[in-house]
């Protein structure tokens with residue numbers, strides 16, 4: 001084909017990046033792809049060819065730039081702008097009742113709860129500046145984590161550009177779907193490599209790689225569940241925040257429910273316990289949060305965890321999940 005003019009190439013590259021970004025949003029966030037994988041691949045290869053012919057037009061948010069070219073010497077430290085807090089635990093109905101009674105005393109507002117699944121993966125923080133993904137980090141000790149931007153850029157469910165030019169930080173759980181875990185262990189076993197004990201360890205092991213092409217091969221995914229400086233999102237509840245995160249292009253877990261009583265919350269934990277084995281990802285519990293941000297602020301925090309949230313933990317499923325989890329060490 002005749003070498004297209006620079007502006008024609010520039011326009012086509014911009015169009016393709018916008019289209020491919022939109023398709024990823026439909027596929028990973030809306031779970032409603034509007035084109036086939038084949039059509040996606042065709043447009044992706046057209047973009048690759050155009051960028052090869054015009055390398056000066058390659059930008060950081062192009063879907064062709066998810067795998068970094070270099071192997072990192074190590075991970076640098078990252079200070080989180082606000083702490084990534086931990087959660088208190090509940091192990092039975094009585095614990096949940098006590099949680100409810102304890103916080104009911106701390107606010108005059110009627111308590112509405114939101115229940116979210118507690119995905120068994122690795123907590124990560126994603127920074128966006130003017131809508132562009134600029135930094136990804138592990139939770140670390142809650143205040144200091146490690147910069148794993150290169151590896152998180154390979155996670156296709158993480159948009160390199162949001163649908164809106166927002167500047168904020170979101171947090172969520174990066175995980176390996178059960179099917180990817182089974183396939184990975186089968187491949188490793190066949191190659192005589194040590195297999196992973198559970199999907200959480202496999203996800204942690206993948207995000208700890210200094211060569212992002214290895215992380216890229218591990219089919220990781222992510223669910224986001226919180227944001228900092230979310231004032232610009234103009235939301236007043238956790239549920240509205242999650243809807244807003246999906247609207248701007250971020251993947252959130254659909255199995256969330258709102259309840260007005262702790263009895264209904266307990267019933268939900270039993271409902272999820274029954275369907276846990278059928279979920280395409282592992283969970284280790286349910287996170288119960290006061291839904292309204294105003295009530296959250298009134299109820300407040302302890303030194304390391306919110307008072308307005310608790311993790312109801314399921315009993316460990318199989319012997320293997322009791323295996324000591326890999327500590328995050330590099």
Ligand SMILES: CC(C)(CNC(=O)c1ccc(Oc2ccccc2)cc1)c1ccc2c(N)nc(N)nc2n1
Pocket residue numbers: 082083084085086087116117118119173225226287301306309
């Ligand atoms: C509730 C929170 C602890 C996040 N929230 C925070 O980390 C957090 C951090 C600073 C906050 O405000 C402060 C800002 C500065 C200082 C102190 C608090 C508020 C919330 C949490 C933790 C783990 C979760 C998980 N595995 N799954 C789901 N579904 N939800 C989860 N939610």
